[in-house]
Each structure stands twice: as structure tokens, then as C-alpha cells.
Amino acid sequence: MPEVEWVEVRGKDVAVAVAAAVEELGLDGPDAADVEVLQQPERGFLGMGGQDAIVRVKAKQPTSRRRRRGGRGRGNGRASDSGRADRDAKSSGARKSQSSSSGGDKKPRNDQPRQSQRRNTEAARPKREKEPKVEVEIDRGEQAEMVKDFLVGLLDAFGLEGEVECKVEEDIILANITGEQTEALVGPKGAILQAIMELSRTIVQRKSQAGARIRLDIGGYTERRREALRIYTGRLVEKVTEEGGEVMLEPMNAADRKVVHDAAADLGGVRTFSEGEEPRRSVVIAALEDE
Amino acid sequence: MKGEIVNRVVEYISKEIVENADEVEVTIVEEGPDEVVAEVRAAKSDMGRVIGRRGRVAKAIRVVAQAAADEEGLQAEVEFID
Numbered sequence: 148m149p150e151v152e153w154v155e156v157r158g159k160d161v162a163v164a165v166a167a168a169v170e171e172l173g174l175d176g177p178d179a180a181d182v183e184v185l186q187q188p189e190r191g192f193l194g195m196g197g198q199d200a201i202v203r204v205k206a207k208q209p210t211s212r213r214r215r216r217g218g219r220g221r222g223n224g225r226a227s228d229s230g231r232a233d234r235d236a237k238s239s240g241a242r243k244s245q246s247s248s249s250g251g252d253k254k255p256r257n258d259q260p261r262q263s264q265r266r267n268t269e270a271a272r273p274k275r276e277k278e279p280k281v282e283v284e285i286d287r288g289e290q291a292e293m294v295k296d297f298l299v300g301l302l303d304a305f306g307l308e309g310e311v312e313c314k315v316e317e318d319i320i321l322a323n324i325t326g327e328q329t330e331a332l333v334g335p336k337g338a339i340l341q342a343i344m345e346l347s348r349t350i351v352q353r354k355s356q357a358g359a360r361i362r363l364d365i366g367g368y369t370e371r372r373r374e375a376l377r378i379y380t381g382r383l384v385e386k387v388t389e390e391g392g393e394v395m396l397e398p399m400n401a402a403d404r405k406v407v408h409d410a411a412a413d414l415g416g417v418r419t420f421s422e423g424e425e426p427r428r429s430v431v432i433a434a435l436e437d438e
Numbered sequence: 439m440k441g442e443i444v445n446r447v448v449e450y451i452s453k454e455i456v457e458n459a460d461e462v463e464v465t466i467v468e469e470g471p472d473e474v475v476a477e478v479r480a481a482k483s484d485m486g487r488v489i490g491r492r493g494r495v496a497k498a499i500r501v502v503a504q505a506a507a508d509e510e511g512l513q514a515e516v517e518f519i520d
Binding site for chain 2: 297300301303304305306331332334338339341342343345346349350353
């Protein structure tokens with residue numbers, strides 16, 4: 148399955164859009180991203196007019212030295228989270244949404260490669276600090292060892308029996324915890340797993356002075372969930388293709404949203420984007436033409 | 439001791455995150471029959487690391503601390519003390 152290579156994100160300023168894109172791609176920070184500003188934001192008058200920033204972001208290649216351009220300007224703080232009503236969709240998991248996405252998507256481009264997604268974010272994220280970083284050769288194997296050591300120590304602190312394996316694939320550190328007792332570390336909707344992954348990332352960042360993409364699985368949970376999400380996405384893509392319109396999924400974290408984006412891109416025939424603010428950000432699967 | 443696993447887990451994670459591991463101190467305070475608070479103290483220069491950008495690290499620590507508390511049938515909160 149092809150990975151999403153880059154995403155397009157709309158935000159009230161460049162920094163906001165980049166931050167959202169970085170999260171969506173699962174990158175460690177803006178420094179790990181290659182950013183192309185497609186549209187500079189313009190300030191409107193009394194909340195009227197003006198335009199959002201649009202950026203195209205992809206994971207920085209290890210050799211790339213391009214730096215992102217700074218964001219500037221504060222767009223009009225338009226209300227976001229259009230058509231999100233409530234979570235009545237929970238039983239079905241999805242909600243048919245007839246309202247088009249929040250005003251921001253007024254200029255759809257259909258000439259995009261199919262792996263692109265347009266995002267719409269209005270989140271008031273603080274600007275990231277722009278500190279120039281010296282590029283150093285990052286030893287992923289060493290980082291993987293750091294993750295492993297951290298997880299082994301964590302199991303020990305919990306007093307749980309389990310095995311930890313870490314390997315590097317395509318520049319991503321894949322950590323795997325197995326053992327019957329360790330499934331307690333998954334948590335509802337994988338919340339504990341997510342937290343452990345976040346902490347692993349933080350610790351690697353501090354110890355190696357470099358970011359890393361880390362994926363963690365515990366007892367096969369992540370893989371099972373991904374597979375279920377792919378199947379579910381496939382059904383929704385089929386439905387949207389047949390019936391048109393768009394379907395909004397329930398809010399998910401960035402990693403799960405990426406699975407949906409990837410699965411939909413793989414199937415083709417629809418476009419996907421995300422709406423809403425973290426932590427209640429949702430993927431929308433929409434028919435290609437008529438919106 | 440009540441909250442022992444919470445204590446171990448929170449202390450372990452905090453020490454991994456900070457620069458000055460020796461200055462990390464975690465104290466368990468019993469708030470009720472089934473509730474403990476883990477008070478985390480660290481070097482001033484490390485507080486930002488433990489809390490993280492927009493409180494992300496602190497939030498993750500809280501989630502994992504509650505997982506530790508579940509092992510003992512407790513509720514746990516984590517307070518970061520300046």
C-alpha cells in the first residue's frame with residue numbers, strides 16, 4: 148500500500164498549517180518536514196475576506212537541507228468544525244454529512260495527485276520556535292536501542308512480564324511489545340499505547356537530539372486495529388463512490404487518520420481530508436466530483 | 439505501600455525525560471481509600487521537559503500513571519510541582 152507522501156493543509160497561518168501537517172504525517176516536528184507554501188495567508192477585514200495559508204508538506208529526506216519558511220500573519224479566526232453535530236454517529240461509526248466542509252474548501256483542485264489530501268485546520272496553535280538546527284547524521288539503530296531500553300525499563304517499573312523488540316524499517320522505528328500481561332498497556336482505544344509512544348518519542352528526542360518516527364504495537368493491537376480500519380474505510384469508499392456526498396468518520400488520532408487516508412488513496416475514486424480540531428479531528432471521505 | 443507501582447512508573451518516566459535525573463523526586467500522597475496523587479518535583483530547568491509543549495508530555499505521563507494505578511485498583515493523579 149502506498150504511503151501518503153505529502154499532504155496539503157490549510158490553516159490560518161503558515162505555522163498553524165505546518166503544525167497540523169506535521170502531526171498528520173506523524174513527523175517529529177517542523178524540522179523533519181519539507182514545506183512548500185502554496186498560498187500565503189492574507190488578513191481579512193473585520194473577519195471578512197482574507198485567505199488562509201495553504202502549505203504542502205512532506206517528510207524531509209535525510210539529505211535535504213531545505214528549511215521551512217516562517218509563518219506570518221494572523222488570519223481571521225473563523226469558526227471551524229463545520230457540520231460537526233454530535234457523536235450520534237458512534238453506533239454506525241460514521242455520519243453522512245451533506246454540508247460541505249467549512250468554508251475553507253472553496254477552491255477544490257481536482258488535478259491533485261491521488262495521494263494528496265487537503266486539510267483544513269483553524270486550530271489556534273502557537274507558532275513553533277524557529278531555532279536553526281545543525282544537521283547531523285542520525286543513527287536510527289541507536290535510537291531504536293533507546294526506545295527498546297525505555298520500554299524494557301517501563302515494563303520493569305510496571306512489574307509486567309513481556310518482550311520488547313525494536314527494528315528500523317524505511318527510517319521508521321517499529322517497536323513491538325508482546326506478552327500476555329502487557330495488553331494492559333493498550334488502554335481504551337489504544338490511549339495508553341499512544342501515551343507510551345509519545346513518551347518514547349520525547350525520550351529519543353532528548354537523548355539523541357534528533358527526532359524519530361516511532362510506531363509501537365502491543366500484543367498485535369495496532370496491526371489488528373489498522374486492518375479493521377482499512378476494511379471499514381473500504382466499505383465507506385464503496386458507499387461514497389456509489390452514492391456520492393461525503394462521510395465523516397468519528398474523531399481519531401493522527402496515526403489512525405493516516406491509515407484511513409492511505410487506505411482510501413489506495414482504493415482511489417474518492418478524496419479525503421480532515422476536519423475539526425485535535426483531539427476531535429475526523430477524516431472525511433468525499434466523492435471526487437460534485438461536492 | 440499504596441501507589442507503589444504508580445510511584446515507580448512515574449519516577450522512571452520522569453527520570454528518562456529530564457537532564458538531571460538525580461533531582462527528580464516523586465512523592466505519593468493518599469487522597470482517599472482508592473486515590474493517590476503522585477507529586478513530581480524536578481530541577482527547574484527540567485520542568486519544561488516534563489510538561490512538554492502544550493502539556494503533551496504531562497498528559498502522556500498522566501495516562502501512563504493511571505495505567506499503573508489500574509494495576510493496583512487505584513485512581514491516580516499526577517501533579518507537577520514547581
